[in-house]
Amino acid sequence: MSIKMTDKSASIGKNIFADVKAMRTLRFAFGVTFACALAYGINWPLAFLMPVFTAMILAMPLPKPSVKASFYNMVSTLQAFAIGLAFSLFFLQYPMAYLITLALVLFHLYYYLNRGGSFWFTLMAMIAILILPMIANTNEGLAIGFSAGFVYSSWLTIVMLWLAHFVFPDPSFTHFPVKPKYSNVYSKVAAKTALKSTLVVFPIAAVFISYGLSDYLLVIIFSALFILKPDLAEGKEAGMNSLLSTLLGGTFACVFYWLIVAVPQFNFYLFLLFATALFFGRHIFSGTPIAKYYSSGFIALLVIVNSAMAADSNFSEILVQRVLLICSAIFYIICALKVLERFWFKANNQ
Structure with a gap:
C-alpha cells in the first residue's frame, strides 16, 4: 500500500513539473511571496518596488x-x-x-x-x-x-x-515568444x-x-x-484595461487589507499573499481573454495594499484617488490624440 502511495505521489510531482501553466503559477506565487518577505523583512528605501517588479516580470511568459x-x-x-x-x-x-x-x-x-x-x-x-x-x-x-x-x-x-x-x-519543451x-x-x-x-x-x-x-x-x-502605441483605439484600450485592472485589484485589495488588519501578523500576511498569488497566477496563465486584467490587477493590489499600510492612510481614499488619476490620464490621451489626428497627422497622411 505504501509503495503504491509513493508511486502515486511521484507521478503527481512529475506531472506538475511537466505542466507549463502549473510551473509558471507556482513560480509566480513563490517569487512574489519571497520578494515581499525579503522587502518588508529588511525594509530598505523603496523596498516595495522589488515585489512589484517581480510580479510584473514573472507574469510574462518569458524564459529564465x-x-x-x-x-x-x-x-x-x-x-x-x-x-x-x-x-x-x-x-x-x-x-x-x-x-x-x-x-x-x-x-x-x-x-x-x-x-x-x-x-x-x-x-x-x-x-x-x-x-x-x-x-x-x-x-x-x-x-x-x-x-x-x-x-x-x-x-x-x-x-x-x-x-x-x-x-x-x-519544462525543457516550453516554447517562448520570439x-x-x-x-x-x-x-x-x-x-x-x-x-x-x-x-x-x-x-x-x-x-x-x-x-x-x-x-x-x-x-x-x-x-x-x-x-x-499612439493609436486612439489602442491608447484608449490600454487606459480602459488599466482602469478595469485597478478595479479588480482594488476589490481583492479591500478583502486582503481587512484580513491583515484583523490578523496583524507577518506570517499570516505571507500565507495570505501566497494564496492570493496562486489564485491570480492561475488566471494569469489560463490563456483566457481576461488573463490580462489579472496580471495588472495583482500589481494594483500590491501597490494599493502597500500604500494603505502607511501611517495615517485611508484605504478607500487611496483606491478612489488611483481610479481618478487613471481616468484623468485616459481623458487626456483621448483628447490629445483626437486633436493631433484631426489637425496634423491626418493632413500629413493625405
Missing part, C-alpha cells in the same frame, strides 16, 4: 534570463537613472534647455522602443526622467536617495527572478509614431514638472505608458 541579459538589464537601470539624475541636477536649473532636452529624450526613447529596443530600459528611463525632476524640485538629496533605492530594488529583482526560475524551472530584433536603420513609421507619442506626453510633463505638481505624478506616468 541569461547572465548576459541580466547584466544588461542591471547596466540599463543604472544608465536610465544616470540620465534622470542629469536632468534633475544639471538641466532643471535652466528651464528652456531642460524643456528642449526633455522633448528630445522622450522622442528618442519612443523611437528606440518602436524599433524593437529594450522595454526594460525604456520603462526605467521614462520613470527616471519624469519622477526625479519632480523630487529634485523639492530636495536634490532626496532625488539621489530615490535613485539609489530604485536601482538597488531593480537589481535585487533580477536576483529574485533567477531564484524563482531555479526553484520552479520551465522577441523582435532591434533595427539600427532609420524607420519612417517608427519616427512618426515616436513623434506622435512625444507630442502627447511632452506638454503634460512640461507643465506638471515646471509647476511641481507632484500630487498628480501618476497622471504623467500613466499617460507615458498608455501612449506607447
Whole structure:
C-alpha cells in the first residue's frame, strides 16, 4: 500500500513539473511571496518596488534570463537613472534647455522602443526622467536617495527572478515568444509614431514638472505608458484595461487589507499573499481573454495594499484617488490624440 502511495505521489510531482501553466503559477506565487518577505523583512528605501517588479516580470511568459541579459538589464537601470539624475541636477536649473532636452529624450526613447529596443530600459528611463525632476524640485538629496533605492530594488529583482526560475524551472519543451530584433536603420513609421507619442506626453510633463505638481505624478506616468502605441483605439484600450485592472485589484485589495488588519501578523500576511498569488497566477496563465486584467490587477493590489499600510492612510481614499488619476490620464490621451489626428497627422497622411 505504501509503495503504491509513493508511486502515486511521484507521478503527481512529475506531472506538475511537466505542466507549463502549473510551473509558471507556482513560480509566480513563490517569487512574489519571497520578494515581499525579503522587502518588508529588511525594509530598505523603496523596498516595495522589488515585489512589484517581480510580479510584473514573472507574469510574462518569458524564459529564465541569461547572465548576459541580466547584466544588461542591471547596466540599463543604472544608465536610465544616470540620465534622470542629469536632468534633475544639471538641466532643471535652466528651464528652456531642460524643456528642449526633455522633448528630445522622450522622442528618442519612443523611437528606440518602436524599433524593437529594450522595454526594460525604456520603462526605467521614462520613470527616471519624469519622477526625479519632480523630487529634485523639492530636495536634490532626496532625488539621489530615490535613485539609489530604485536601482538597488531593480537589481535585487533580477536576483529574485533567477531564484524563482531555479526553484520552479520551465519544462525543457516550453516554447517562448520570439522577441523582435532591434533595427539600427532609420524607420519612417517608427519616427512618426515616436513623434506622435512625444507630442502627447511632452506638454503634460512640461507643465506638471515646471509647476511641481507632484500630487498628480501618476497622471504623467500613466499617460507615458498608455501612449506607447499612439493609436486612439489602442491608447484608449490600454487606459480602459488599466482602469478595469485597478478595479479588480482594488476589490481583492479591500478583502486582503481587512484580513491583515484583523490578523496583524507577518506570517499570516505571507500565507495570505501566497494564496492570493496562486489564485491570480492561475488566471494569469489560463490563456483566457481576461488573463490580462489579472496580471495588472495583482500589481494594483500590491501597490494599493502597500500604500494603505502607511501611517495615517485611508484605504478607500487611496483606491478612489488611483481610479481618478487613471481616468484623468485616459481623458487626456483621448483628447490629445483626437486633436493631433484631426489637425496634423491626418493632413500629413493625405
